[in-house]
Amino acid sequence: MFVSLFCTLKRVSNDVKKWRPAGADRGFTFLHYNLTIAYHRTNLLARYGRWSANGNGGKLEALGYKEGYRVDVDVPESTWEKAPSFHDILIFNTGHWWWAPSKFDPVKSPMLFFEKGLPVIPPIPPDLGLDKVLNHMIWFVEKTMRPDAIKLFRTQSPRHFEGGDWDQGGSCKGLQPLLPEQVEDLFSLKNNGTNVETRLVNQHIYNALKGSNVHILDITRMSEFRADAHPSTAGGKKHDDCMHWCLPGVTDTWNDLFVTHLNSLKI
Template sequence: MDFQRFSSVLLAIFIIMIIFSSLCLASPSSNVKWRKQNNRSNCDVYQGSWVYDDSYPLYNSSACPFIRKEFDCFEYGRPDHLYLQYRWQPTTCDLPRSDGQNFLQSLQGKKIMFIGDSISLNQFESLLCLLHASVPNANIREEKNTSVPTVIFEDYEVSIMLFHSLLLVDVEQEDIGRVLKLDSLKDGNIWKDMDVLVFNTWLWWYRRGPKQPWDYVEDDGTILKDMDRMVAFRKALTTWAKWVDSEVDTNKTRVIFQGISPSHYNGTEWNEPKVMNCSKETQPISGSTYPSGLPLPLYVLEDVLSSIEKPVHLLNITTLSQLRKDAHPSSYNGFRAMDCTHWCIAGVPDTWNELLYTALIN
Protein backbone atom coordinates (compact mmCIF):
# COMPACT_ATOMS: atom_id res chain seq x y z
CA MET A 1 0.00 0.00 0.00
CA ASP A 2 2.85 2.40 0.85
CA PHE A 3 4.55 1.62 -2.48
CA GLN A 4 1.33 2.36 -4.37
CA ARG A 5 0.96 5.73 -2.61
CA PHE A 6 4.60 6.54 -3.34
CA SER A 7 4.09 5.68 -7.00
CA SER A 8 0.99 7.87 -7.17
CA VAL A 9 2.88 10.83 -5.70
CA LEU A 10 5.69 10.40 -8.22
CA LEU A 11 3.18 10.22 -11.07
CA ALA A 12 1.45 13.40 -9.89
CA ILE A 13 4.78 15.25 -9.68
CA PHE A 14 5.69 14.05 -13.18
CA ILE A 15 2.38 15.33 -14.60
CA ILE A 16 2.82 18.72 -12.91
CA MET A 17 6.33 19.03 -14.36
CA ILE A 18 5.02 18.29 -17.86
CA ILE A 19 2.30 20.95 -17.52
CA PHE A 20 4.79 23.50 -16.19
CA SER A 21 7.22 22.79 -19.04
CA SER A 22 4.43 23.23 -21.55
CA LEU A 23 3.54 26.61 -20.13
CA CYS A 24 7.15 27.74 -20.23
CA LEU A 25 7.45 26.70 -23.87
CA ALA A 26 4.19 28.35 -24.89
CA SER A 27 4.09 30.21 -28.17
CA PRO A 28 5.30 33.83 -28.33
CA SER A 29 1.74 34.99 -28.90
CA SER A 30 0.74 33.60 -25.49
CA ASN A 31 3.53 35.53 -23.81
CA VAL A 32 2.57 38.72 -25.63
CA LYS A 33 -1.03 38.33 -24.52
CA TRP A 34 0.05 37.87 -20.91
CA ARG A 35 2.23 40.99 -21.03
CA LYS A 36 -0.59 43.03 -22.53
CA GLN A 37 -3.04 41.97 -19.84
CA ASN A 38 -0.61 42.96 -17.11
CA ASN A 39 0.79 46.00 -18.86
CA ARG A 40 -1.31 48.48 -16.92
CA SER A 41 0.32 47.62 -13.60
CA ASN A 42 3.72 48.47 -15.13
CA CYS A 43 2.53 51.50 -17.09
CA ASP A 44 3.39 55.07 -16.17
CA VAL A 45 0.05 56.75 -16.85
CA TYR A 46 1.70 60.15 -16.33
CA GLN A 47 4.00 59.74 -19.33
CA GLY A 48 2.27 60.33 -22.66
CA SER A 49 0.80 63.00 -24.94
CA TRP A 50 -2.47 64.70 -25.79
CA VAL A 51 -4.48 63.32 -28.71
CA TYR A 52 -7.58 64.69 -30.38
CA ASP A 53 -10.72 62.70 -29.47
CA ASP A 54 -14.14 63.93 -30.59
CA SER A 55 -15.85 61.81 -27.91
CA TYR A 56 -14.63 64.40 -25.39
CA PRO A 57 -15.53 66.32 -23.26
CA LEU A 58 -16.84 63.80 -20.75
CA TYR A 59 -19.86 65.98 -19.90
CA ASN A 60 -21.70 69.11 -20.92
CA SER A 61 -20.48 71.89 -18.63
CA SER A 62 -23.75 73.78 -19.11
CA ALA A 63 -25.56 70.94 -17.33
CA CYS A 64 -23.22 70.91 -14.32
CA PRO A 65 -24.45 72.97 -11.34
CA PHE A 66 -21.11 72.98 -9.52
CA ILE A 67 -18.87 75.23 -11.69
CA ARG A 68 -17.89 78.61 -10.28
CA LYS A 69 -17.63 81.61 -12.56
CA GLU A 70 -13.83 81.55 -12.34
CA PHE A 71 -13.67 78.30 -14.32
CA ASP A 72 -16.75 78.31 -16.55
CA CYS A 73 -15.08 79.24 -19.86
CA PHE A 74 -17.96 78.03 -22.03
CA GLU A 75 -20.53 80.08 -20.09
CA TYR A 76 -18.39 83.21 -20.34
CA GLY A 77 -18.04 83.10 -24.09
CA ARG A 78 -14.90 81.25 -25.05
CA PRO A 79 -15.35 81.01 -28.83
CA ASP A 80 -13.01 78.07 -29.54
CA HIS A 81 -14.01 74.65 -28.24
CA LEU A 82 -11.11 72.54 -29.47
CA TYR A 83 -9.57 72.65 -25.97
CA LEU A 84 -12.41 70.38 -24.82
CA GLN A 85 -11.61 67.59 -27.24
CA TYR A 86 -8.22 66.33 -26.19
CA ARG A 87 -7.62 63.08 -24.34
CA TRP A 88 -4.52 62.15 -22.39
CA GLN A 89 -2.89 59.09 -23.97
CA PRO A 90 -0.21 57.31 -21.91
CA THR A 91 2.68 56.03 -24.01
CA THR A 92 2.46 52.32 -23.17
CA CYS A 93 -1.15 51.73 -22.11
CA ASP A 94 -4.62 53.26 -22.15
CA LEU A 95 -6.01 55.42 -19.37
CA PRO A 96 -9.33 53.94 -18.18
CA ARG A 97 -12.21 56.23 -19.07
CA SER A 98 -13.80 57.78 -16.03
CA ASP A 99 -16.85 55.90 -14.78
CA GLY A 100 -18.55 58.06 -12.18
CA GLN A 101 -21.07 55.43 -11.13
CA ASN A 102 -18.34 52.83 -10.59
CA PHE A 103 -16.34 55.45 -8.68
CA LEU A 104 -19.27 56.03 -6.32
CA GLN A 105 -20.05 52.33 -5.94
CA SER A 106 -16.42 51.49 -5.22
CA LEU A 107 -16.14 54.26 -2.62
CA GLN A 108 -19.56 53.73 -1.06
CA GLY A 109 -19.72 55.12 2.44
CA LYS A 110 -16.41 56.98 2.11
CA LYS A 111 -15.34 60.57 2.70
CA ILE A 112 -13.05 62.19 0.12
CA MET A 113 -11.39 65.48 1.02
CA PHE A 114 -9.45 67.84 -1.24
CA ILE A 115 -7.04 69.98 0.80
CA GLY A 116 -5.29 72.97 -0.72
CA ASP A 117 -5.77 76.24 -2.58
CA SER A 118 -7.93 77.19 -5.58
CA ILE A 119 -6.26 74.51 -7.69
CA SER A 120 -7.85 72.01 -5.32
CA LEU A 121 -11.15 73.83 -5.87
CA ASN A 122 -10.61 73.39 -9.62
CA GLN A 123 -10.24 69.62 -9.21
CA PHE A 124 -13.05 69.36 -6.64
CA GLU A 125 -15.58 70.98 -8.98
CA SER A 126 -14.41 68.91 -11.94
CA LEU A 127 -14.95 65.68 -9.98
CA LEU A 128 -18.43 66.81 -8.97
CA CYS A 129 -19.29 67.46 -12.63
CA LEU A 130 -17.98 64.04 -13.69
CA LEU A 131 -19.99 62.27 -11.00
CA HIS A 132 -23.13 64.32 -11.61
CA ALA A 133 -22.99 63.49 -15.33
CA SER A 134 -22.74 59.77 -14.55
CA VAL A 135 -25.65 59.74 -12.07
CA PRO A 136 -27.78 62.77 -13.08
CA ASN A 137 -30.81 61.54 -11.14
CA ALA A 138 -28.98 60.76 -7.92
CA ASN A 139 -30.00 62.38 -4.65
CA ILE A 140 -27.37 65.04 -4.01
CA ARG A 141 -27.16 67.22 -0.92
CA GLU A 142 -24.91 70.27 -0.64
CA GLU A 143 -23.57 71.74 2.58
CA LYS A 144 -22.30 75.17 1.51
CA ASN A 145 -22.56 77.28 4.64
CA THR A 146 -19.84 75.48 6.57
CA SER A 147 -16.08 75.86 6.89
CA VAL A 148 -15.72 72.69 4.81
CA PRO A 149 -18.02 72.75 1.74
CA THR A 150 -19.38 69.25 1.20
CA VAL A 151 -21.40 67.53 -1.53
CA ILE A 152 -23.00 64.23 -0.53
CA PHE A 153 -24.16 61.65 -3.07
CA GLU A 154 -26.75 60.21 -0.71
CA ASP A 155 -27.60 57.08 -2.70
CA TYR A 156 -23.97 55.97 -2.28
CA GLU A 157 -23.20 57.74 1.03
CA VAL A 158 -20.14 59.30 -0.59
CA SER A 159 -19.06 62.73 0.64
CA ILE A 160 -16.81 64.97 -1.47
CA MET A 161 -15.28 67.73 0.67
CA LEU A 162 -13.05 70.78 0.19
CA PHE A 163 -10.75 72.09 2.92
CA HIS A 164 -9.24 75.48 2.08
CA SER A 165 -5.56 75.55 3.07
CA LEU A 166 -3.15 77.68 1.06
CA LEU A 167 0.06 76.36 2.61
CA LEU A 168 -0.96 73.17 4.52
CA VAL A 169 1.02 74.33 7.57
CA ASP A 170 -0.43 76.94 9.94
CA VAL A 171 -0.62 80.71 9.62
CA GLU A 172 -1.58 82.29 12.95
CA GLN A 173 -2.47 85.85 13.86
CA GLU A 174 -0.13 87.18 16.55
CA ASP A 175 0.71 90.63 17.95
CA ILE A 176 3.36 91.18 15.28
CA GLY A 177 1.03 90.08 12.45
CA ARG A 178 0.37 86.88 10.52
CA VAL A 179 3.01 84.27 11.28
CA LEU A 180 3.68 81.34 8.96
CA LYS A 181 4.66 78.44 11.23
CA LEU A 182 6.70 75.97 9.23
CA ASP A 183 6.69 73.40 12.06
CA SER A 184 2.98 73.48 12.92
CA LEU A 185 0.08 71.59 11.32
CA LYS A 186 -3.00 71.69 13.55
CA ASP A 187 -5.66 71.05 10.89
CA GLY A 188 -4.38 67.50 10.54
CA ASN A 189 -6.70 66.48 13.37
CA ILE A 190 -9.60 67.08 10.96
CA TRP A 191 -7.98 65.57 7.89
CA LYS A 192 -6.87 62.24 9.30
CA ASP A 193 -10.44 60.97 9.79
CA MET A 194 -11.13 60.97 6.03
CA ASP A 195 -10.96 57.90 3.77
CA VAL A 196 -9.23 59.66 0.85
CA LEU A 197 -7.04 62.76 1.17
CA VAL A 198 -5.94 64.70 -1.92
CA PHE A 199 -3.39 67.40 -1.04
CA ASN A 200 -2.07 70.34 -3.05
CA THR A 201 0.07 73.39 -2.36
CA TRP A 202 2.52 75.67 -4.15
CA LEU A 203 0.54 78.50 -5.74
CA TRP A 204 0.91 80.84 -2.75
CA TRP A 205 4.48 80.07 -1.75
CA TYR A 206 6.03 82.54 -4.17
CA ARG A 207 3.52 85.40 -3.64
CA ARG A 208 4.96 88.71 -2.45
CA GLY A 209 3.59 92.10 -1.50
CA PRO A 210 -0.14 92.48 -0.73
CA LYS A 211 -0.91 88.97 -2.00
CA GLN A 212 1.55 87.30 0.37
CA PRO A 213 -0.55 85.43 2.96
CA TRP A 214 1.86 85.97 5.89
CA ASP A 215 3.94 88.76 7.44
CA TYR A 216 6.59 86.70 9.25
CA VAL A 217 7.97 83.19 9.15
CA GLU A 218 8.61 81.08 12.24
CA ASP A 219 11.21 78.37 11.68
CA ASP A 220 12.20 76.15 14.60
CA GLY A 221 11.26 78.84 17.13
CA THR A 222 13.00 81.69 15.30
CA ILE A 223 10.92 84.55 13.83
CA LEU A 224 12.12 85.77 10.42
CA LYS A 225 10.85 88.54 8.18
CA ASP A 226 11.34 86.28 5.17
CA MET A 227 13.43 83.38 3.91
CA ASP A 228 14.22 81.53 0.71
CA ARG A 229 10.80 80.40 -0.52
CA MET A 230 11.98 77.04 -1.83
CA VAL A 231 13.61 76.30 1.52
CA ALA A 232 10.40 77.30 3.30
CA PHE A 233 8.36 75.11 0.94
CA ARG A 234 10.59 72.12 1.68
CA LYS A 235 10.38 72.67 5.46
CA ALA A 236 6.57 72.90 5.33
CA LEU A 237 6.30 69.75 3.21
CA THR A 238 8.61 67.96 5.64
CA THR A 239 6.30 68.94 8.51
CA TRP A 240 3.38 67.54 6.50
CA ALA A 241 5.34 64.35 5.72
CA LYS A 242 6.10 63.78 9.41
CA TRP A 243 2.40 64.25 10.16
CA VAL A 244 1.50 61.55 7.62
CA ASP A 245 3.97 59.10 9.14
CA SER A 246 2.92 59.79 12.74
CA GLU A 247 -0.81 60.46 12.51
CA VAL A 248 -2.42 58.89 9.41
CA ASP A 249 -3.61 55.29 9.44
CA THR A 250 -2.92 54.40 5.81
CA ASN A 251 -4.70 51.07 6.24
CA LYS A 252 -7.89 53.16 6.38
CA THR A 253 -6.94 56.38 4.60
CA ARG A 254 -5.50 56.73 1.10
CA VAL A 255 -3.10 59.69 0.87
CA ILE A 256 -2.58 61.39 -2.49
CA PHE A 257 -0.54 64.49 -3.30
CA GLN A 258 -1.25 66.39 -6.48
CA GLY A 259 1.81 67.44 -8.47
CA ILE A 260 2.65 71.07 -9.21
CA SER A 261 0.03 72.73 -11.41
CA PRO A 262 1.74 75.07 -13.93
CA SER A 263 0.74 78.51 -15.22
CA HIS A 264 1.31 79.85 -18.74
CA TYR A 265 2.23 83.55 -18.65
CA ASN A 266 5.68 83.25 -20.21
CA GLY A 267 5.87 82.04 -23.80
CA THR A 268 9.62 81.60 -23.48
CA GLU A 269 8.82 78.38 -21.64
CA TRP A 270 7.25 76.91 -24.79
CA ASN A 271 9.62 78.57 -27.30
CA GLU A 272 7.43 81.59 -28.09
CA PRO A 273 9.30 84.44 -26.33
CA LYS A 274 6.96 87.17 -27.58
CA VAL A 275 3.90 85.56 -25.94
CA MET A 276 3.03 87.04 -22.52
CA ASN A 277 -0.07 85.02 -21.58
CA CYS A 278 -2.38 82.21 -22.70
CA SER A 279 -5.05 84.36 -24.34
CA LYS A 280 -4.50 83.22 -27.91
CA GLU A 281 -3.48 79.64 -27.23
CA THR A 282 -5.88 77.11 -28.77
CA GLN A 283 -3.87 73.86 -29.01
CA PRO A 284 -1.67 71.78 -26.71
CA ILE A 285 2.06 71.44 -27.12
CA SER A 286 2.75 68.31 -29.14
CA GLY A 287 4.88 65.50 -27.78
CA SER A 288 5.59 64.37 -24.24
CA THR A 289 7.98 66.97 -22.83
CA TYR A 290 7.71 70.65 -21.97
CA PRO A 291 10.45 72.76 -23.59
CA SER A 292 11.56 74.50 -20.38
CA GLY A 293 11.54 71.30 -18.32
CA LEU A 294 9.98 70.50 -14.97
CA PRO A 295 9.53 73.19 -12.29
CA LEU A 296 11.90 73.17 -9.32
CA PRO A 297 9.14 72.74 -6.70
CA LEU A 298 8.22 69.38 -8.24
CA TYR A 299 11.73 68.09 -7.50
CA VAL A 300 11.36 69.32 -3.92
CA LEU A 301 7.98 67.62 -3.61
CA GLU A 302 9.26 64.33 -5.04
CA ASP A 303 12.25 64.41 -2.70
CA VAL A 304 10.09 64.93 0.38
CA LEU A 305 7.60 62.26 -0.69
CA SER A 306 10.47 59.78 -1.09
CA SER A 307 11.28 60.22 2.62
CA ILE A 308 7.82 59.17 3.83
CA GLU A 309 7.61 55.66 5.23
CA LYS A 310 3.88 55.26 4.66
CA PRO A 311 2.34 54.90 1.17
CA VAL A 312 1.58 58.21 -0.54
CA HIS A 313 0.62 58.40 -4.22
CA LEU A 314 1.92 61.30 -6.30
CA LEU A 315 -0.83 62.35 -8.71
CA ASN A 316 1.82 63.64 -11.07
CA ILE A 317 -0.17 66.02 -13.25
CA THR A 318 2.70 68.47 -13.84
CA THR A 319 3.99 67.56 -17.31
CA LEU A 320 0.62 66.75 -18.82
CA SER A 321 -0.69 70.09 -17.56
CA GLN A 322 2.39 71.98 -18.78
CA LEU A 323 1.54 70.77 -22.29
CA ARG A 324 -1.93 72.38 -22.09
CA LYS A 325 -1.17 76.08 -22.55
CA ASP A 326 -4.55 76.23 -24.34
CA ALA A 327 -6.73 75.08 -21.43
CA HIS A 328 -6.81 78.08 -19.07
CA PRO A 329 -9.77 80.46 -18.78
CA SER A 330 -7.67 83.42 -19.97
CA SER A 331 -10.29 86.25 -19.99
CA TYR A 332 -13.30 83.91 -20.38
CA ASN A 333 -14.34 83.91 -16.74
CA GLY A 334 -16.73 85.76 -14.48
CA PHE A 335 -14.15 88.41 -13.63
CA ARG A 336 -12.98 89.02 -17.21
CA ALA A 337 -9.43 89.04 -15.83
CA MET A 338 -6.53 87.27 -17.50
CA ASP A 339 -6.16 83.90 -15.81
CA CYS A 340 -3.46 81.52 -17.05
CA THR A 341 -3.16 79.76 -13.69
CA HIS A 342 -6.49 78.02 -13.21
CA TRP A 343 -8.18 75.67 -15.67
CA CYS A 344 -11.43 75.62 -17.62
CA ILE A 345 -14.13 73.19 -16.52
CA ALA A 346 -14.79 71.05 -18.49
CA GLY A 347 -11.14 70.60 -19.33
CA VAL A 348 -7.77 69.49 -17.96
CA PRO A 349 -8.94 68.87 -14.35
CA ASP A 350 -11.21 66.14 -15.75
CA THR A 351 -8.04 64.29 -16.76
CA TRP A 352 -6.62 64.81 -13.28
CA ASN A 353 -9.72 63.09 -11.97
CA GLU A 354 -9.47 60.28 -14.52
CA LEU A 355 -5.99 59.70 -13.10
CA LEU A 356 -7.37 59.92 -9.57
CA TYR A 357 -10.02 57.36 -10.56
CA THR A 358 -7.26 55.07 -11.86
CA ALA A 359 -5.20 55.49 -8.68
CA LEU A 360 -8.14 54.71 -6.40
CA ILE A 361 -10.07 52.08 -8.36
CA ASN A 362 -7.57 50.27 -10.54
Protein backbone atom coordinates (compact mmCIF):
# COMPACT_ATOMS: atom_id res chain seq x y z
CA MET A 1 0.00 0.00 0.00
CA PHE A 2 2.83 2.39 0.86
CA VAL A 3 4.73 1.73 -2.39
CA SER A 4 1.55 2.22 -4.39
CA LEU A 5 0.85 5.52 -2.63
CA PHE A 6 4.40 6.74 -3.23
CA CYS A 7 4.26 5.86 -6.94
CA THR A 8 0.93 7.65 -7.30
CA LEU A 9 2.18 10.81 -5.61
CA LYS A 10 5.44 10.81 -7.56
CA ARG A 11 3.45 11.14 -10.77
CA VAL A 12 2.40 14.57 -9.48
CA SER A 13 5.78 15.81 -8.26
CA ASN A 14 9.41 14.67 -8.57
CA ASP A 15 10.65 17.20 -6.02
CA VAL A 16 11.11 14.59 -3.29
CA LYS A 17 13.34 14.34 -0.23
CA LYS A 18 14.11 10.82 0.98
CA TRP A 19 14.54 10.40 4.74
CA ARG A 20 13.35 8.41 7.77
CA PRO A 21 11.03 10.54 9.90
CA ALA A 22 10.18 9.44 13.45
CA GLY A 23 12.17 6.22 13.15
CA ALA A 24 10.48 5.10 9.93
CA ASP A 25 11.85 2.29 7.80
CA ARG A 26 11.52 4.65 4.84
CA GLY A 27 9.93 8.01 4.17
CA PHE A 28 9.58 10.77 1.60
CA THR A 29 8.64 14.44 1.68
CA PHE A 30 7.11 16.00 -1.42
CA LEU A 31 8.67 19.42 -0.96
CA HIS A 32 6.35 21.43 -3.17
CA TYR A 33 3.35 20.29 -1.11
CA ASN A 34 5.09 19.91 2.28
CA LEU A 35 3.62 16.39 2.38
CA THR A 36 5.47 13.59 4.16
CA ILE A 37 4.61 9.90 3.94
CA ALA A 38 6.45 7.19 5.85
CA TYR A 39 6.43 3.44 6.37
CA HIS A 40 7.07 2.11 9.87
CA ARG A 41 7.69 -1.63 9.81
CA THR A 42 6.34 -3.60 12.77
CA ASN A 43 5.37 -7.25 13.00
CA LEU A 44 3.32 -7.41 16.20
CA LEU A 45 2.87 -3.68 17.01
CA ALA A 46 4.22 -4.53 20.48
CA ARG A 47 7.89 -4.85 21.41
CA TYR A 48 9.18 -8.42 21.26
CA GLY A 49 12.45 -10.35 21.31
CA ARG A 50 14.05 -13.66 22.21
CA TRP A 51 13.54 -14.94 25.76
CA SER A 52 15.60 -17.60 27.55
CA ALA A 53 15.08 -19.13 30.97
CA ASN A 54 16.91 -17.51 33.87
CA GLY A 55 19.23 -19.79 35.78
CA ASN A 56 17.83 -18.38 39.02
CA GLY A 57 14.34 -19.47 38.08
CA GLY A 58 11.08 -17.55 37.77
CA LYS A 59 7.38 -18.00 37.16
CA LEU A 60 7.78 -19.11 33.56
CA GLU A 61 10.75 -21.31 34.41
CA ALA A 62 8.68 -22.99 37.12
CA LEU A 63 6.15 -23.93 34.43
CA GLY A 64 8.86 -25.58 32.35
CA TYR A 65 9.52 -22.86 29.78
CA LYS A 66 13.11 -22.77 28.53
CA GLU A 67 12.95 -20.37 25.59
CA GLY A 68 10.55 -18.43 23.43
CA TYR A 69 9.69 -14.87 22.42
CA ARG A 70 8.89 -12.22 24.99
CA VAL A 71 6.05 -9.95 23.84
CA ASP A 72 5.46 -6.83 25.96
CA VAL A 73 1.78 -6.22 25.27
CA ASP A 74 1.80 -2.67 26.65
CA VAL A 75 5.01 -1.42 24.99
CA PRO A 76 4.92 -0.30 21.33
CA GLU A 77 7.74 -1.46 19.10
CA SER A 78 10.39 1.25 18.75
CA THR A 79 10.02 1.36 14.96
CA TRP A 80 6.68 3.16 15.24
CA GLU A 81 6.35 4.48 18.81
CA LYS A 82 7.11 8.06 17.66
CA ALA A 83 4.85 7.86 14.61
CA PRO A 84 1.57 8.88 16.32
CA SER A 85 3.03 12.14 17.63
CA PHE A 86 4.61 12.96 14.24
CA HIS A 87 1.92 12.17 11.67
CA ASP A 88 -1.47 13.78 11.08
CA ILE A 89 -2.85 10.58 9.55
CA LEU A 90 -1.91 7.10 10.72
CA ILE A 91 -2.83 3.78 9.11
CA PHE A 92 -1.74 0.81 11.16
CA ASN A 93 -2.28 -2.92 11.00
CA THR A 94 -1.00 -6.27 12.22
CA GLY A 95 -1.95 -9.86 11.62
CA HIS A 96 0.08 -12.38 9.63
CA TRP A 97 2.76 -12.93 12.24
CA TRP A 98 0.23 -13.79 14.94
CA TRP A 99 -0.65 -17.04 13.15
CA ALA A 100 2.83 -17.98 11.97
CA PRO A 101 4.12 -21.25 13.45
CA SER A 102 7.22 -20.90 11.27
CA LYS A 103 8.04 -17.74 13.27
CA PHE A 104 6.66 -18.64 16.70
CA ASP A 105 6.58 -22.40 17.13
CA PRO A 106 4.04 -23.05 19.92
CA VAL A 107 6.33 -25.70 21.45
CA LYS A 108 9.92 -24.75 20.60
CA SER A 109 9.64 -20.94 20.61
CA PRO A 110 6.21 -19.85 21.90
CA MET A 111 5.01 -16.31 22.41
CA LEU A 112 5.36 -15.44 26.10
CA PHE A 113 3.36 -12.37 27.02
CA PHE A 114 4.47 -9.76 29.55
CA GLU A 115 2.46 -6.87 30.98
CA LYS A 116 3.92 -4.12 33.15
CA GLY A 117 7.23 -5.93 32.90
CA LEU A 118 5.93 -9.19 34.39
CA PRO A 119 4.93 -12.44 32.68
CA VAL A 120 1.21 -13.00 32.23
CA ILE A 121 0.39 -15.99 34.42
CA PRO A 122 -1.08 -18.36 33.52
CA PRO A 123 0.43 -17.99 30.03
CA ILE A 124 -2.12 -17.10 27.37
CA PRO A 125 -2.38 -18.22 23.72
CA PRO A 126 -1.59 -15.86 20.81
CA ASP A 127 -5.21 -14.90 20.15
CA LEU A 128 -5.65 -13.56 23.68
CA GLY A 129 -2.24 -11.94 23.47
CA LEU A 130 -3.37 -10.20 20.29
CA ASP A 131 -6.41 -8.83 22.13
CA LYS A 132 -4.19 -7.37 24.84
CA VAL A 133 -1.80 -5.83 22.31
CA LEU A 134 -4.62 -4.29 20.27
CA ASN A 135 -6.25 -2.76 23.35
CA HIS A 136 -2.97 -1.29 24.60
CA MET A 137 -1.83 -0.02 21.19
CA ILE A 138 -5.18 1.61 20.38
CA TRP A 139 -5.04 3.35 23.76
CA PHE A 140 -1.45 4.44 23.03
CA VAL A 141 -2.37 5.88 19.63
CA GLU A 142 -5.39 7.75 20.98
CA LYS A 143 -3.31 9.17 23.83
CA THR A 144 -0.33 10.33 21.76
CA MET A 145 -1.91 11.62 18.53
CA ARG A 146 -3.32 15.12 18.27
CA PRO A 147 -7.09 15.35 18.85
CA ASP A 148 -7.77 16.29 15.22
CA ALA A 149 -5.50 13.57 13.79
CA ILE A 150 -7.02 10.80 11.70
CA LYS A 151 -6.47 7.23 12.85
CA LEU A 152 -7.25 4.23 10.68
CA PHE A 153 -6.77 0.51 11.20
CA ARG A 154 -6.40 -1.40 7.94
CA THR A 155 -7.98 -4.85 7.94
CA GLN A 156 -6.13 -7.97 6.86
CA SER A 157 -4.51 -8.46 3.49
CA PRO A 158 -5.59 -11.99 2.50
CA ARG A 159 -3.20 -14.69 1.38
CA HIS A 160 -4.25 -17.20 -1.30
CA PHE A 161 -2.25 -20.37 -0.69
CA GLU A 162 -3.90 -23.53 -1.99
CA GLY A 163 -2.66 -27.04 -1.31
CA GLY A 164 -0.65 -26.02 1.76
CA ASP A 165 1.11 -23.05 3.29
CA TRP A 166 4.09 -21.24 1.74
CA ASP A 167 6.56 -23.80 3.13
CA GLN A 168 4.34 -26.78 2.30
CA GLY A 169 4.12 -26.43 -1.47
CA GLY A 170 1.15 -24.06 -1.46
CA SER A 171 0.48 -22.20 -4.70
CA CYS A 172 -1.79 -19.63 -6.37
CA LYS A 173 -1.70 -20.31 -10.09
CA GLY A 174 -5.15 -18.97 -11.01
CA LEU A 175 -5.40 -16.37 -13.77
CA GLN A 176 -8.87 -15.08 -12.93
CA PRO A 177 -10.51 -13.60 -9.82
CA LEU A 178 -12.25 -16.14 -7.61
CA LEU A 179 -15.97 -16.81 -7.59
CA PRO A 180 -17.88 -16.17 -4.33
CA GLU A 181 -18.06 -19.89 -3.49
CA GLN A 182 -14.30 -20.24 -4.06
CA VAL A 183 -13.67 -17.33 -1.70
CA GLU A 184 -15.67 -19.06 1.02
CA ASP A 185 -13.77 -22.31 0.49
CA LEU A 186 -10.47 -20.49 1.06
CA PHE A 187 -11.39 -18.14 3.90
CA SER A 188 -14.36 -19.60 5.77
CA LEU A 189 -13.73 -19.93 9.50
CA LYS A 190 -15.64 -23.22 9.43
CA ASN A 191 -13.14 -24.74 7.01
CA ASN A 192 -10.18 -23.62 9.16
CA GLY A 193 -7.91 -23.68 6.12
CA THR A 194 -4.44 -22.33 5.40
CA ASN A 195 -5.62 -18.73 4.98
CA VAL A 196 -8.06 -18.63 7.89
CA GLU A 197 -6.05 -16.04 9.85
CA THR A 198 -7.42 -13.29 7.58
CA ARG A 199 -10.92 -13.39 9.02
CA LEU A 200 -9.78 -14.51 12.47
CA VAL A 201 -7.58 -11.46 12.92
CA ASN A 202 -10.29 -9.18 11.56
CA GLN A 203 -12.66 -10.41 14.26
CA HIS A 204 -10.15 -9.38 16.92
CA ILE A 205 -9.59 -6.01 15.24
CA TYR A 206 -13.29 -5.16 15.03
CA ASN A 207 -13.83 -6.12 18.67
CA ALA A 208 -10.84 -4.07 19.85
CA LEU A 209 -11.93 -0.95 17.94
CA LYS A 210 -15.40 -0.80 19.48
CA GLY A 211 -15.80 2.47 21.35
CA SER A 212 -12.55 3.95 20.00
CA ASN A 213 -12.14 6.86 17.59
CA VAL A 214 -10.07 4.74 15.20
CA HIS A 215 -11.71 4.26 11.81
CA ILE A 216 -11.64 0.94 9.95
CA LEU A 217 -10.19 0.79 6.44
CA ASP A 218 -11.68 -2.47 5.17
CA ILE A 219 -9.66 -3.85 2.27
CA THR A 220 -10.21 -7.53 3.02
CA ARG A 221 -13.43 -8.51 1.29
CA MET A 222 -12.57 -7.07 -2.13
CA SER A 223 -9.04 -8.53 -1.93
CA GLU A 224 -10.24 -12.04 -1.09
CA PHE A 225 -11.42 -12.43 -4.69
CA ARG A 226 -8.01 -11.57 -6.20
CA ALA A 227 -6.07 -14.83 -6.01
CA ASP A 228 -4.78 -13.92 -9.48
CA ALA A 229 -3.03 -10.74 -8.30
CA HIS A 230 -0.02 -12.20 -6.44
CA PRO A 231 3.48 -12.67 -7.91
CA SER A 232 3.09 -16.46 -7.56
CA THR A 233 6.00 -18.19 -9.34
CA ALA A 234 7.31 -14.84 -10.64
CA GLY A 235 8.06 -13.55 -7.15
CA GLY A 236 11.74 -14.50 -7.21
CA LYS A 237 11.39 -16.83 -4.24
CA LYS A 238 11.96 -20.55 -3.83
CA HIS A 239 8.24 -20.91 -3.17
CA ASP A 240 5.11 -19.40 -4.69
CA ASP A 241 4.47 -15.90 -3.34
CA CYS A 242 0.74 -15.84 -2.63
CA MET A 243 0.90 -13.13 0.02
CA HIS A 244 2.43 -10.02 -1.56
CA TRP A 245 0.74 -8.17 -4.42
CA CYS A 246 1.79 -7.18 -7.93
CA LEU A 247 2.03 -3.51 -8.87
CA PRO A 248 0.08 -1.98 -10.44
CA GLY A 249 -2.73 -3.92 -8.86
CA VAL A 250 -4.88 -4.47 -5.81
CA THR A 251 -3.02 -2.10 -3.48
CA ASP A 252 -3.75 0.79 -5.85
CA THR A 253 -7.43 0.17 -5.18
CA TRP A 254 -6.73 0.15 -1.43
CA ASN A 255 -5.42 3.68 -1.81
CA ASP A 256 -8.53 4.65 -3.78
CA LEU A 257 -10.56 3.43 -0.80
CA PHE A 258 -8.26 5.36 1.54
CA VAL A 259 -8.75 8.63 -0.36
CA THR A 260 -12.50 8.06 -0.54
CA HIS A 261 -12.53 7.48 3.21
CA LEU A 262 -10.60 10.71 3.81
CA ASN A 263 -13.07 12.63 1.67
CA SER A 264 -15.96 11.15 3.63
CA LEU A 265 -14.41 12.50 6.83
CA LYS A 266 -14.44 16.03 5.35
CA ILE A 267 -10.92 16.90 6.46
